[in-house]
Amino acid sequence: MKARSDLMGDQEIVRLHHPVAVIDALAKNRTALTVALRPIQAGAFSSVDAFDEVTDPGDPALVVVGPSLLRPEDFDRIGRLLRSRPEVRAVMVVDQLAADVLKQAIRAGVSDVVQQADLDPELLDAILRADQVLLSVEPPQVVNDEPEARVGQVTTVFSPKGGSGKSVVATNLAVALAERCSGPVVLLDADLQFGDDAVMLHMHPRHTISDVVESIDRMDLHQLKSMLAVHEPSGLLLLAAPVDPAMAERVTAADVGVILNLLRSFAAHIVVDTPSVFNDVVISLLDRSDDIVVVGGLDIPTIKNVKVGLQTLGMLEIPQNRIRLVLNRANSKVKLDVEEIERTLQLRAEALIPSDILVPTSVNRGIPAVLDAPRSGVARSLGQLAGVILAGTRREGRAA
Numbered sequence: 001m002k003a004r005s006d007l008m009g010d011q012e013i014v015r016l017h018h019p020v021a022v023i024d025a026l027a028k029n030r031t032a033l034t035v036a037l038r039p040i041q042a043g044a045f046s047s048v049d050a051f052d053e054v055t056d057p058g059d060p061a062l063v064v065v066g067p068s069l070l071r072p073e074d075f076d077r078i079g080r081l082l083r084s085r086p087e088v089r090a091v092m093v094v095d096q097l098a099a100d101v102l103k104q105a106i107r108a109g110v111s112d113v114v115q116q117a118d119l120d121p122e123l124l125d126a127i128l129r130a131d132q133v134l135l136s137v138e139p140p141q142v143v144n145d146e147p148e149a150r151v152g153q154v155t156t157v158f159s160p161k162g163g164s165g166k167s168v169v170a171t172n173l174a175v176a177l178a179e180r181c182s183g184p185v186v187l188l189d190a191d192l193q194f195g196d197d198a199v200m201l202h203m204h205p206r207h208t209i210s211d212v213v214e215s216i217d218r219m220d221l222h223q224l225k226s227m228l229a230v231h232e233p234s235g236l237l238l239l240a241a242p243v244d245p246a247m248a249e250r251v252t253a254a255d256v257g258v259i260l261n262l263l264r265s266f267a268a269h270i271v272v273d274t275p276s277v278f279n280d281v282v283i284s285l286l287d288r289s290d291d292i293v294v295v296g297g298l299d300i301p302t303i304k305n306v307k308v309g310l311q312t313l314g315m316l317e318i319p320q321n322r323i324r325l326v327l328n329r330a331n332s333k334v335k336l337d338v339e340e341i342e343r344t345l346q347l348r349a350e351a352l353i354p355s356d357i358l359v360p361t362s363v364n365r366g367i368p369a370v371l372d373a374p375r376s377g378v379a380r381s382l383g384q385l386a387g388v389i390l391a392g393t394r395r396e397g398r399a400a
C-alpha cells in the first residue's frame, strides 16, 4: 500500500497512514522541521514527555526528534519511549552524522538518522519509509463497538457573579486533579473573551480554542490533542481561551459540544472555566457537566446573584445533585455567616476557601496555590474540593 498524495490548492499534501510529530526543545528547530515536513502537516512538541503525555499508548505514530535532543539523557528518554511504545517509530535529525551519535541513536532504537543539511527531501523520505514499516508490523485492528472506552468526568466552574474566584478555583482544582489522577486531566478555558487560565498557570500555549474551531469540521482526537498545552509542573493539559476577545463570537455551542465529546473520549477529568453569563456556550457546557461548581462569597450581592443563578439552573432542568457550592473568601468576620448562606441557598458548602494574600500572589507568579503553598488553608480547601469530585467519579464507577 502506498501513501496517498493529493493536490489541495497549489500545495501537495502527502497522506500517511500514521500521524507525525516533531519533537524539539527549541521553537526554531520545531519550525524548521515542520516546514521540511510541510506536505505531511506534522504536530509539534517541546519534549518527549509532552508527546508521551498527550498521545495515547497503543496509537501508532511517527516522531521526528530534532537536533536539540542529543544529550545522553535525551537518548535515554527516547529509548524508554520506543521500548514502552513499540507502535512509535522515530527518525532523528542531527547537525553532524558523527559515529557516537549514530551509535546512541541505534541503541535507543531510532529507525533512521538524517543530517540537518539534507533535510529536504531526505527527512520526508525517511518518514515515508518509517510509515510503511510501521504499517507492516502493526497487529490487525480489533473491532470495538464502543469507539472510545473512557468517558471523562466534566466539572464546570461557574458563578453568576464576576470576579468571585472562578478562575482561581478552576486552575487549582484542575492542577489538584492532575496530581491525584492517573489519567489525563484537561482544563478548558471557556471564558472566551477574557479567559486568563494560561496566565494564571504561567503558560504560553501555541494554540487556543480559536485554532480548534477554525478546523472543527476536520477535527479529530489526534489533532485536538496536538493543540493542548502541557503544564509541565503538574502534567495538566490546557485548551486556552482565544488571545483576541473578538474571536469569542466565532465559537458556537455546537463547537464546544464537539470539543467536549473529544476531550471526554480520552481524559479522565475535564475542568471548564466559564464567564459569568448565561449564554448559549455556557448553557451547553452546564448541560453537559457531571458536576457544576458554583463559586459564591459571603456578601449579600453575591449571594443574591448566586440565588438567582441557582434558580436559572433549575429552569434549565439541571439536576440539583450536580451542583457543588464553594464559598470563596469565606473567613471574613464582617460578612455573613456560612450557615445562614447555606440556609438561604438550601445547599451545603462543599469547600470554604479563606481569603488570603497568597491567592493574588500565586496568581501573579503563575503558580497555583495548591503547588505554591500546599499546606495553606486555601490549598487544603481546594484539595478537599478535588476529593469531592474524585469521590463522585468513584461513586459512579467511572475511570479515574
Ligand SMILES: Nc1ncnc2c1ncn2[C@@H]1O[C@H](COP(=O)(O)OP(=O)(O)OP(=O)(O)O)[C@@H](O)[C@H]1O
Pocket (backbone or CB within 6 Å): 159, 161, 162, 163, 164, 165, 166, 167, 168, 169, 191, 274, 275, 276, 328, 329, 353, 354, 355, 356, 357, 359, 360, 361, 363, 378
Ligand atoms: N480566596 C481568595 N483570597 C484572596 N484573593 C482572591 C481569592 N480568590 C480570588 N482572589 C482574587 O480575586 C481576583 C478574581 O479572581 P478570579 O480571576 O479567579 O475570579 P473570576 O471569577 O474568574 O473573575 P472573572 O469573572 O473576571 O473571570 C483575583 O485577582 C484573585 O487573586
Ligand SMILES: [Mg+2]
Pocket (backbone or CB within 6 Å): 166, 167, 168, 191, 195, 196, 274
Ligand atoms: Mg475568570
